[in-house]
Amino acid sequence: MEKTMQKGSNIQLDNVMRGDINQLFVGVGWNDKDKEQSHKIDISAFFLTENNKVRNNDDFIFYNQPNDKNNSIDLLTDPLNNNDQQGFNISFSLIPSEVSKIVFCVTIDEVESQDSIFNSISNLYIRLLDGTFLGQELLNYQISDTGLVKALMCAELYRHNENWKFRAVGQGFNGGLEALANHFNVAVNSVSEEVEQQTVGLKHKRRSSQDILDKHAVKMRSEVVRIIPQVDSATKNKINESNTRMLVDRILMDVLGYNIDEIKAEQNIEGRRADYVLSVGNKESLVVEVKRAGLPLKDQHIFQATSYGVFSGIEWVLLTNLREWRLFKIISGSKVKADHLFTVTINDGFDKSMNDNFALISKVGMERPSLLLKAWNKVNALSDSNVINAILSPDVLAKIRSNIKRESSTSVEIESIQNVVEKLLHVD
Numbered sequence: 001m002e003k004t005m006q007k008g009s010n011i012q013l014d015n016v017m018r019g020d021i022n023q024l025f026v027g028v029g030w031n032d033k034d035k036e037q038s039h040k041i042d043i044s045a046f047f048l049t050e051n052n053k054v055r056n057n058d059d060f061i062f063y064n065q066p067n068d069k070n071n072s073i074d075l076l077t078d079p080l081n082n083n084d085q086q087g088f089n090i091s092f093s094l095i096p097s098e099v100s101k102i103v104f105c106v107t108i109d110e111v112e113s114q115d116s117i118f119n120s121i122s123n124l125y126i127r128l129l130d131g132t133f134l135g136q137e138l139l140n141y142q143i144s145d146t147g148l149v150k151a152l153m154c155a156e157l158y159r160h161n162e163n164w165k166f167r168a169v170g171q172g173f174n175g176g177l178e179a180l181a182n183h184f185n186v187a188v189n190s191v192s193e194e195v196e197q198q199t200v201g202l203k204h205k206r207r208s209s210q211d212i213l214d215k216h217a218v219k220m221r222s223e224v225v226r227i228i229p230q231v232d233s234a235t236k237n238k239i240n241e242s243n244t245r246m247l248v249d250r251i252l253m254d255v256l257g258y259n260i261d262e263i264k265a266e267q268n269i270e271g272r273r274a275d276y277v278l279s280v281g282n283k284e285s286l287v288v289e290v291k292r293a294g295l296p297l298k299d300q301h302i303f304q305a306t307s308y309g310v311f312s313g314i315e316w317v318l319l320t321n322l323r324e325w326r327l328f329k330i331i332s333g334s335k336v337k338a339d340h341l342f343t344v345t346i347n348d349g350f351d352k353s354m355n356d357n358f359a360l361i362s363k364v365g366m367e368r369p370s371l372l373l374k375a376w377n378k379v380n381a382l383s384d385s386n387v388i389n390a391i392l393s394p395d396v397l398a399k400i401r402s403n404i405k406r407e408s409s410t411s412v413e414i415e416s417i418q419n420v421v422e423k424l425l426h427v428d
Contacts, residue, residue, distance in 0.1 A: 005141040010167040012160065016138045017130065022092055023226050025129040026104060027084030028154070030121040040109035041121060043086045044177070045073060046184045048101040053185035055098065060186045061088075066218075070094045073102070074222040084127075089222045090157070092164065101158040103169075103184070107151040107177040116148040117172075126154040128166060141168040150176035209368040216257075217359035223255045224350055224358070231346045235294040235323050244293040244322050245275070251322075252278070252288075257363040272308040280366045286316045293322040299338070306330055306338045316372070318361060323347065327361060329376055341376055388425055392418060 005011070013024075028043050047059035047068060054060060058069055066075035072094035079087045088104070095102075104126060108117050117124070127140040141155055149172030156167050173179045227250075234247055245265075252258050258278055267274040276288035289305040291297060297319055305317045309330045317338055319326045324345050328338035342357045344350075359365050360372045380386070390396065397414050400421070405411050421427075 003137060003140050005139055005166075005168040007141075007144070007168050007170045010165050011139065013128075013138075013157075013164045013166060016128075022229075023130075024090040024092065025079075025087055025226075026090060026157075027079065027087040027127050027129060028104070028106060028125070029083070029085045029127075030124040033120060033122050041085070041117075042107050042109065042177075043075065043088075044105045044107065044180075045075070045088060046103045046105070046180075046186075047073075047096075047099045048103060048184060049098055050100045052101070057187055059099070060181065060184075070096055072096070076219050076222065078219065089226065091225075101156055103156045104154050105151060105180055106154055107180065116150055117152055118145045119148070124152075124154075139166060141170075143170050146170060146172040149174055151180045153180070209371055213359055213365055213368060213371060214356075216362065216364040217355055220255060220257075220359055220362060221350075221352075221355045224346060224355065227251065227255065228346060228348065228350070231293075231322055235321075237293075239293050241290065241292040245290055247293070247322055248276075248288075248290050248320065252276070256358075256361065259363075262363070267308065269308060269311055272311050273304050274308040275305070277308075277312075277314070278366070280363060284312060284314050285366050285369075286318055286361065287312075287314050288318045288320065291319070291321040295321045297321050297324055297326060299340070302328060302338055306336065310336050316361075325358065325361075327357075339380075341379055388427060391421060391425065392427075397421070 003016075017024075030041065042063055044063075045061040046054055047061070049055060058065075061068060061073055061075055063075065063077065066077075067073065072091045074089040076087050076089065079085075090102075106117065106124065108120060124143045125140060126143065128138040130136040130138060143152070143154060146152060151173040153169045153171040153173070155169050157164055158167065159165075173183070175182075230247065234244065239247075249263070252263055253260065262279045264277045264279070265275065267277045274287045275290045277284050278286040278288065287305040287309045289302050291301060302317050302319045305319070306328070309315065309317055310332060315330050317328045317330060319328065324343055326343045327341045329341055331337050331339055344354045344358045357375075360375060365371060394414075397417050400417050401412060401414055404417070
């Protein structure tokens, strides 16, 4: 079937998608006409009822409101596929029943540019990709010049006879985003006030490494949600290690954001083996050991990877069976060991805490190694041995002695207090 669409054409999604429709990615891209100047282009989406109006302002999806309340849509200003400029993740099962249409739009920032869209950019397109992390293109609409407009309705998804269809629209609006919003009955004034409240004081704020990683983690979360069905299926069917690695490849690239040339497979040095070695900035940063999907993981599984890491000067080891991702830090000394930092489980229970940890080992996270080291220092600081040593320190014991004396009017020796505390803590 022809993938390229013409203005005004429409197609039913189940004619181009295999199996049940659930996840879909809508990608938008363009080229700047002036290579020396990048224009501020924004995308947005409107959830519409049968009367072609929004129910309320929550149905207006844009850069300051990237999700709806049902989490059926996520706006991504920097998609992880590295091909599209911006895009949306769509979860059809979560779209409210009263929403009959989703319209996807492009606007040029009216504050930053007085140009029209097509005076500023060329080769504008919108496309649909399979919602699995394989990301196969389903449909593509190359949008031709629509004249001197600042806003453009690119395409729409709409319900039709219990199915969803996609229509190539390509309709421009001279008034820009405000005209678009008014057209769909958005209360523009209240949205503007909300945007001003959210952006005040932020224009000149320098983003910290944590700010950058937090933003990246939001994008990663939607990518992880997309792959959960594939991980579930692979684990249930107990696919072999070779097929498991194929899926791990996709996760390393599409979720964690590594380029293919930063992923080295089947590495060997002096008899020491590693399934994968991940590099960041030409520096080997992470050793990965892969086991068959669903195989129960054991800490001894990382022996080979740990040995490779020690020999190569890599301090982080990742152990995975596709479902679980366990990170360890290699501790060198008289005896080499690998201390567990965290475990991420890719399933329906994947929460913000797991997502934040997963982001630490993404390319963006590993480019900022101080964040992972900070997480390790926090866990290490709260280890049993460190807490026990702190409790048994002279200052703490002296404080306990002072409190006992104040409460009981009885003076006791420090050594006696230490003996009692050690007994309570089961210290040998």
